[in-house]
Amino acid sequence: MKNDELLGLEQLHKKALPIYRKASLIALENFGRGYLDYKVKEEYGVKSIVTEADKLINDHLTEKLRKLIPGSSVFSEEGTKELSEDYNWIIDPIDGTGNYQRGVDMWGIAISLKHKNETIYAAILYPTSMNKIYYGFKGKGVFDEKGKKLDIVNSLSFKIKLSVDTPDRELRKLIWELDFGTKSSVMSTGSYVFNGYNMLRGGYDFMLAYKLELYDVDAISFLAKELGHKVVYFNSHDFESLYKVLICKPSVYDKVFDKINECIKNYEGEKN
Numbered sequence: 001m002k003n004d005e006l007l008g009l010e011q012l013h014k015k016a017l018p019i020y021r022k023a024s025l026i027a028l029e030n031f032g033r034g035y036l037d038y039k040v041k042e043e044y045g046v047k048s049i050v051t052e053a054d055k056l057i058n059d060h061l062t063e064k065l066r067k068l069i070p071g072s073s074v075f076s077e078e079g080t081k082e083l084s085e086d087y088n089w090i091i092d093p094i095d096g097t098g099n100y101q102r103g104v105d106m107w108g109i110a111i112s113l114k115h116k117n118e119t120i121y122a123a124i125l126y127p128t129s130m131n132k133i134y135y136g137f138k139g140k141g142v143f144d145e146k147g148k149k150l151d152i153v154n155s156l157s158f159k160i161k162l163s164v165d166t167p168d169r170e171l172r173k174l175i176w177e178l179d180f181g182t183k184s185s186v187m188s189t190g191s192y193v194f195n196g197y198n199m200l201r202g203g204y205d206f207m208l209a210y211k212l213e214l215y216d217v218d219a220i221s222f223l224a225k226e227l228g229h230k231v232v233y234f235n236s237h238d239f240e241s242l243y244k245v246l247i248c249k250p251s252v253y254d255k256v257f258d259k260i261n262e263c264i265k266n267y268e269g270e271k272n
Contacts, residue, residue, distance in 0.1 A: 024127035032103025097190025108193035153202025166210035196220030
């Protein structure tokens with residue numbers, strides 16, 4: 001990325017910060033209010049909860065971020081799925097809505113920006129007790145809310161910590177039961193964005209997404225790659241696909257990738 005392009009993204013991020021703060025405020029004002037108006041939606045056979053707060057945050061981000069880049073489009077979970085040939089904002093207003101509605105502090109907001117189908121910027125917000133923001137620019141790394149650049153935590157431990165996010169319970173169980181030659185510990189939070197936070201700070205050794213949407217995976221995948229993690233897609237990825245992606249510490253990649261890949265191939269072969 002050229003220096004002038006980087007400066008443009010840095011300025012864009014600074015202008016976006018007040019927009020993010022407002023989105024976080026909307027989320028916190030409604031956090032834990034289980035009686036919120038909500039509905040259950042179903043896409044690709046998967047049911048999920050949508051609250052009024054999802055819609056409010058989505059509308060706020062859609063309106064304000066579009067103004068930062070005139071002519072840009074938005075692809076979001078709770079709003080439009082419009083795409084342009086130039087700039088596209090990818091938004092998940094609340095990831096982990098079930099946790100959010102019940103007052104469980106494991107959820108977040110994900111935003112990324114694509115230019116001509118390539119992600120060039122992303123930010124993930126954790127507005128609750130952590131009050132964290134992680135953001136990054138293509139080719140320049142990942143930073144926290146204080147502007148400090150993050151370093152990859154790539155150390156080996158006595159057990160592999162992992163998460164598997166998928167609506168497919170059968171595959172999830174198969175991955176959980178894989179033998180990686182060392183002890184493993186399964187982490188399950190109910191939020192892919194929250195799992196991404198744990199991955200970025202070094203708490204997980206790998207995380208697998210299987211049949212998730214673009215707005216679920218794009219920001220986390222981009223930031224993880226910028227940090228230095230291995231990011232592998234198991235299928236061709238475009239705006240219309242359900243995504244299958246592994247994010248993994250380089251230190252454990254050789255231990256886990258082949259077994260995960262074989263497990264997925266065998267599972268899909270049996271289903272077909």
